[in-house]
Structures are given as structure tokens and as C-alpha cells.
Amino acid sequence: MILDAASSASLxxxxxxxxxxxxxxxxxxxxxxxxxxxxxxxxxxGGERVRGSLGSPALDASALAAARGALxxxxxxxxxxxxxxxxxxxxEVRRPVPDLVVVGAGxxxxxxxxxxxxxxxxxxxxxxxxxxxxxxxxxxxxRVVRADFSDPFTEVxxxxxxxxxxxxRGHKYDYDCLVKVLRDPARPVYIGMIGSRRRVRATFLQLxxxxxxxxxxxxxxxxxxxxxxxxxxxxxxxxxAAELVKVRxxxxxxxxxxxxxxxxxxxxxxxxx
Amino acid sequence: xxxxxDLALERALAAAREAGxxxxxxxxxxTRGSTPGKVGAGLVVDPEAGLTGTVGGGxxxxxxxxxARRVLATGRPxxxxxxxxxxxxxxxxxxxxxxxxVFVEFVPPAPTEEGA
Numbered sequence: 001m002i003l004d005a006a007s008s009a010s011l012x013x014x015x016x017x018x019x020x021x022x023x024x025x026x027x028x029x030x031x032x033x034x035x036x037x038x039x040x041x042x043x044x045x046g047g048e049r050v051r052g053s054l055g056s057p058a059l060d061a062s063a064l065a066a067a068r069g070a071l072x073x074x075x076x077x078x079x080x081x082x083x084x085x086x087x088x089x090x091x092e093v094r095r096p097v098p099d100l101v102v103v104g105a106g107x108x109x110x111x112x113x114x115x116x117x118x119x120x121x122x123x124x125x126x127x128x129x130x131x132x133x134x135x136x137x138x139x140x141x142x143r144v145v146r147a148d149f150s151d152p153f154t155e156v157x158x159x160x161x162x163x164x165x166x167x168x169r170g171h172k173y174d175y176d177c178l179v180k181v182l183r184d185p186a187r188p189v190y191i192g193m194i195g196s197r198r199r200v201r202a203t204f205l206q207l208x209x210x211x212x213x214x215x216x217x218x219x220x221x222x223x224x225x226x227x228x229x230x231x232x233x234x235x236x237x238x239x240x241a242a243e244l245v246k247v248r249x250x251x252x253x254x255x256x257x258x259x260x261x262x263x264x265x266x267x268x269x270x271x272x273x
Numbered sequence: 274x275x276x277x278x279d280l281a282l283e284r285a286l287a288a289a290r291e292a293g294x295x296x297x298x299x300x301x302x303x304t305r306g307s308t309p310g311k312v313g314a315g316l317v318v319d320p321e322a323g324l325t326g327t328v329g330g331g332x333x334x335x336x337x338x339x340x341a342r343r344v345l346a347t348g349r350p351x352x353x354x355x356x357x358x359x360x361x362x363x364x365x366x367x368x369x370x371x372x373x374x375v376f377v378e379f380v381p382p383a384p385t386e387e388g389a
Contacts, residue, residue, distance in 0.1 A: 005298045005380045006290040009283040028302055028352050028376045035350035035378045078313030080303050080374075090302040090376060092313060097276065122276040142276070 003037050003052025011039060011051060012094050019044045019096045019159025019186070023067035027054045028080070029088040040067035044096075044159050044186060058084045066091055096161025097122050100244070103152055103177050104168035105132035105144070108194065111237035112165060113138045119241060121163065126152045149173040153180055163190040163244055165224070171199045175206055178220070182212050190247050192221035192240060197260070223256040285317040285325035286380060294321055295348075297341035299377045301328050306371030308357060309333075317380075320345065328375055333357050340377045350378040 012022045021042045027033040033055045041049040054063050062084035070076045070093050078092045100116040102109045105127035116123045117140035126145045127133040133146040145155050149168060158164075164181060166174045174193055181191060193200065200222040207217060225239030226246065243255055277284075282298070289296040296319040301310050310329030317325040318341035328337050333355045340351050355373050 002385050004384065005378055006286040006296075007384050009286045010290075013280060013283050013287075026300070026376065026378075028350075034352065034376075078302075090300065092300075117275050120274050120276055120279055140275075 003039055005037075008037055008039050008052065011041070015041045015043075016094050016097045016161075017157075019157060019161055021071050021096060022094045023070045024092045024094075025054065025063040025067050025081075025083075026090045026092070027059070027063075027083075027087060028090055030086075033059065033087055038063045038067065040064060040071065042071050054083070054087070054089070059087055062087075063089060096159055098248070099124060099157055099159070099162045101126065101153075101156050101158075101162060101164045103127075103149070103164065103166050104173070105129070105134075105137065106167060106169060107233040108167045108236055110137065111234045112167070112240060113141050115237050115241045116244070117141070119244065121244070124156050126156060149176045151180070152177050153184075158184050158186045158188060160187055160189060162186070162188040163247075164188050164192070165240060166191075166193040171195060171203045174199075175203050178203065178207060179210065179212075182207070182216050190221065190244060191219060192224040192243065194224050194236070195222065197223065221255060221257050223260065225256055227254045227256050227259055282315045282317055282326045285319060285322065288322060289317070289319050289380065290382070292321070293382045294319065295345060295382045296320070296322075296380045297344045297377055298380050299328055299337045299341055299375050301373050302352075302376050303374040304371055305373075306358070308371040308373045310373065316341075318342070318345070329357075329373070331357075333373065337375050337377065340375075344377045344379050348379045348381075350376065352376050 008024055015022050023040045024037055026037045036054045037052050038054055039051045053060050066081045070091050076093050081089055081091050083089050098121050100121035101124045102112050103126045105125050109125055113123045113125055122142045124143050125138045125141045126147055128148050130146055133144050135144050138144050166177055168174055204217050226242045228239050230236045230239040246253055296317055299316045301312050301314045304312055308329055314328055315326050316328045318338060328334050336355055340353050344351055353375050355375055357371050
């Protein structure tokens with residue numbers, strides 16, 4: 001089967017929506033091979049699927065190596081490469097769909113869902129309250145899910161491209177969600193949690209008692225967002241959005257988390273909240 | 274740029290396939306100097322549904338659309354070199370001073386077997 005652009009695009013959309021990454025190698029020269037493509041799908045569990053062919057085993061081996069190299073480099077952009085026998089190909093990398101899962105559909109979730117959608121995230125909003133988890137409140141969300149916080153992610157994909165923001169109304173709920181997330185084999189690219197230092201510390205101590213390793217807790221962005229002095233829900237959403245961009249692009253602006261003394265969270269001596 | 278905007282080309286290709294129509298896909302595979310379209314940018318030319326996406330607009334894009342019509346007629350891909358430099362004295366906003374390589378491919382109305 002020849003892998004044409006439409007079939008390749010459809011496979012890529014399906015794969016990246018499920019958290020996989022893809023690299024497409026499109027031969028552009030010589031003419032005998034031009035227009036043929038090979039698609040490498042790298043699943044979240046590290047498994048590989050290969051579709052299509054550039055028309056010879058040597059070219060395919062060389063294309064596969066180029067595809068693997070491109071996927072292994074987080075900064076890899078689309079690029080022309082030279083393959084075996086001087087053939088030329090265009091390599092296109094697609095990363096997992098950037099999912100933003102906002103847990104808690106309250107006053108911060110509203111601007112967060114709007115800004116998140118504008119930034120290219122596929123936004124999911126989860127809440128246990130039917131009056132809050134409504135389509136009307138979140139017109140830009142991909143899905144609005146009503147679910148208990150004890151099991152919030154049954155309908156929501158948690159994969160390596162997932163960004164999770166916990167903005168629930170109580171730290172009991174944050175705790176319930178974090179236990180689920182941190183015990184899942186997938187490693188979300190971002191976990192942020194809103195809350196006062198007291199609330200964050202209480203949640204972390206409970207998680208430590210449950211045997212969640214400190215290293216995992218250190219991955220959590222709490223306090224959440226960049227240090228811009230945000231106060232209103234909209235400002236907080238902007239601070240979080242900026243932190244999401246920082247995670248995506250690798251900027252240097254200061255996150256509130258990094259300004260805090262991390263160890264202090266685990267040894268709550270000294271000042272209170 | 275929302276998540277769905279990002280998938281505009283994929284959706285256009287899927288729509289043509291769904292309708293059983295051939296279309297052409299143009300992709301910028303290389304640029305030199307300053308160009309309005311970046312590497313990886315694409316344009317779907319669908320004879321019924323029209324254009325989706327852009328390779329930068331202006332005269333350069335017009336050349337690419339011409340090539341896409343040829344590709345649709347012959348079924349053979351073309352690699353083209355588009356020069357955006359020779360109109361340096363023009364006032365066109367699409368005048369940028371660079372060049373780009375664009376690969377234009379035929380997208381069949383249905384999946385095809387090897388050797389068909």
C-alpha cells in the first residue's frame with residue numbers, strides 16, 4: 001500500500017490524539033522515489049509502528065533512522081535530510097496533541113479554558129458539580145466532563161503530552177486527583193496545583209505518607225504559575241498560561257515554584273502558611 | 274492558533290478523501306533568506322473546496338497553485354523553487370527577499386495499492 005498524504009495525515013491525527021508522536025519522511029528526490037513516504041509512530045509505551053515505504057529497503061532503513069533521530073530530539077523542527085544513495089527527504093515531526101486538563105470548573109477555570117484554547121491546547125474541563133461542568137460555561141473546551149474527583153480521569157487522556165491543572169475547591173480533591181495522576185504510568189508533561197502554601201504543604205505531606213516519592217512531588221508546579229503578582233482569576237490564568245508556554249518553549253522566566261524553598265514543603269518547621 | 278486551526282490541513286485532506294476527490298498538497302520544504310511562509314507550512318488545493326492553509330501568499334503562492342493544477346492533471350509530484358527576490362522594487366506585502374523550495378504532491382481520491 002502506498003502511503004499518500006491523506007492516509008498519513010489521518011494516521012498522524014489519530015496517533016497524536018492518543019498521546020503518540022509521529023515522524024513522516026517524504027521523499028522529494030530523486031524523481032523515481034519522490035512523493036513516497038514512510039510514517040513512524042512512536043507510542044506512549046515506546047512501541048513503534050511503521051507504515052509506507054520510500055520504495056527500496058535501503059531507503060526505508062535510512063528513512064527510519066532519520067525518523068527516529070528526529071523524534072528523539074525534542075527541539076527537532078521540520079527539515080530536509082539526505083538519505084541513502086543521495087536521496088532527499090522532508091521529515092515532519094508531530095508531537096502528542098497538547099491536552100490541557102483543568103480539574104475544577106470554578107472561577108479560574110473559565111479564563112484558563114479560554115486562554116488555553118487560544119494557545120493551541122485541547123482543553124478538557126472536569127468537575128463533579130453538574131452546574132459547573134457545563135458546555136455553556138466552557139464554549140472553547142474540547143470536552144466538559146462531569147466526574148467525581150475520586151475518579152476524575154476515566155474519560156480524560158493522561159499521556160506524556162498532557163498538562164494537568166488542579167483548581168478544585170478543596171485540597172481533599174487535589175489530593176484525590178494527584179494520587180490518581182502520580183500512580184498512573186504516564187508522565188504528564190505538566191502538573192500544576194493552585195493553593196496557599198499551607199494547602200500545598202498539607203497535600204504533599206499526605207502524598208508522602210502514601211509513599212509517593214519526593215521526586216514526583218518536586219515535578220508539581222505549586223504554587224502555580226509565573227511570578228507576575230497575579231491576583232484576579234484572569235491574572236492567575238495568564239500566569240499559569242505563561243508557565244505552560246515556558247514548559248513548551250523552554251524560557252527562563254521565574255516560576256513561583258522555583259522561588260519557594262522546596263524542602264520546606266516536606267519539613268513544615270518554621271513559619272505557617 | 275487553536276488546536277483545531279492547527280489541524281486545518283489534515284481536515285481538508287480528510288474532507289477530500291471522504292468525498293472521493295483528488296487534491297494536491299504543497300509543502301514548504303526549505304527556505305533561504307526571508308520568506309512569509311515557514312518550513313513545514315502547507316497548502317491544500319482541492320478543486321471543489323478551494324484552498325486551505327498557505328505557503329505565504331502573494332505571487333509565490335500563485336506559482337504554487339499553478340503547479341498544483343499541473344500535479345492534479347498529471348498525478349506526478351513537482352519540486353519547485355520559488356524566488357521571492359526578483360520583485361524587490363515592488364510594494365507587494367508578499368515581497369520578502371528570500372527563496373523557498375516547495376514540494377507539490379498528488380493526493381489520490383482513495384488509497385492506492387503498491388504498483389497500481
